[in-house]
Amino acid sequence: MGESERREFDLSGKVAVVTGASRGIGATIARAFSAHGATVVLVSRKAEALGEVAAAIEGAGGRALPVACNTGNPDEIATLFETVRSELGGTDILVNNAATNPHFGPAAEAPSWALDKTVDVNLKGYFVCCQHAAASMMERGGGSIVNVSSIAALSPPPGQVIYAMTKAAVIALTRGLARELGPHGIRVNAIAPGLVETDFSRVLLETEPIRQQIVGHTPLGRWGQPEEIVGAALYLASDLASFTTGTVLVVDGGLTI
Numbered sequence: 001m002g003e004s005e006r007r008e009f010d011l012s013g014k015v016a017v018v019t020g021a022s023r024g025i026g027a028t029i030a031r032a033f034s035a036h037g038a039t040v041v042l043v044s045r046k047a048e049a050l051g052e053v054a055a056a057i058e059g060a061g062g063r064a065l066p067v068a069c070n071t072g073n074p075d076e077i078a079t080l081f082e083t084v085r086s087e088l089g090g091t092d093i094l095v096n097n098a099a100t101n102p103h104f105g106p107a108a109e110a111p112s113w114a115l116d117k118t119v120d121v122n123l124k125g126y127f128v129c130c131q132h133a134a135a136s137m138m139e140r141g142g143g144s145i146v147n148v149s150s151i152a153a154l155s156p157p158p159g160q161v162i163y164a165m166t167k168a169a170v171i172a173l174t175r176g177l178a179r180e181l182g183p184h185g186i187r188v189n190a191i192a193p194g195l196v197e198t199d200f201s202r203v204l205l206e207t208e209p210i211r212q213q214i215v216g217h218t219p220l221g222r223w224g225q226p227e228e229i230v231g232a233a234l235y236l237a238s239d240l241a242s243f244t245t246g247t248v249l250v251v252d253g254g255l256t257i
């Protein structure tokens with residue numbers, strides 16, 4: 001890689017807020033953003049787990065600010081972004097990644113608490129984080145928002161209707177905000193991962209027929225690892241994607257072709 005490309009991938013001087021950063025895809029993205037120079041704000045509900053990710057980042061020479069926050073609660077999100085402003089001056093990059101999927105089964109049997117929780121975290125939480133981040137980015141003259149959706153948004157699997165509908169709404173959120181925020185120098189894009197090995201997907205990976213079906217229909221013949229989502233996140237967050245907004249980057253081993 002030449003000098004100019006290296007500079008464009010460089011996130012140094014940037015403050016990146018990553019939700020769902022205590023494990024899985026979010027923790028992996030946060031570590032990678034730090035390795036590319038960003039100061040990373042690590043967000044999830046569990047302070048202890050965030051502290052471990054922060055310690056690893058700082059041990060590698062990076063700078064991390066762990067902030068415990070339930071992204072299903074708009075008041076906690078407001079406090080999160082106030083903390084980012086007072087500690088680090090503001091937000092340049094937001095990765096909306098924290099999500100939940102408490103009901104795995106027929107939509108007809110879904111309890112109303114599961115509907116509320118999924119919408120609160122996966123949709124309202126993403127929306128409110130975008131509102132706060134965009135306000136800060138406007139003051140700073142630009143920024144990049146990366147919303148983690150899912151291929152479930154494009155092809156909703158049975159048993160995951162509520163989850164899929166929130167992830168589809170994230171794509172509309174992404175495209176709508178791309179239009180509104182483009183004139184302010186703020187790019188808004190989404191990633192739609194396929195099956196990636198994390199705690200989140202364990203129920204799918206441990207259900208043999210589902211596992212076989214997914215692997216059988218995936219041209220690359222396997223599921224993915226969190227590290228394989230990093231390239232998309234880094235690209236969309238960085239200046240390499242300076243003319244890219246409102247897009248959905250599918251990273252699924254070809255499953256949805």
Ligand SMILES: NC(=O)c1ccc[n+]([C@@H]2O[C@H](COP(=O)([O-])OP(=O)(O)OC[C@H]3O[C@@H](n4cnc5c(N)ncnc54)[C@H](OP(=O)(O)O)[C@@H]3O)[C@@H](O)[C@H]2O)c1
Pocket residue numbers: 019020021022023024025026043044045046049069070071072096097098099100121148149150151192193194195196197198199200201
């Ligand atoms: N894994 C896959 O196959 C797959 C496929 C497509 C899309 N995705 C998407 O990728 C993203 C990351 O998933 P993952 O697989 O990395 O899941 P994961 O390993 O289970 O991590 C989920 C993260 O979200 C946090 N979180 C959950 N609820 C939260 C809340 N209410 N407030 C704040 N943080 C919360 C969790 O931290 P705490 O428990 O500490 O709060 C954790 O850090 C999600 O948006 C998911 O929909 C995953």
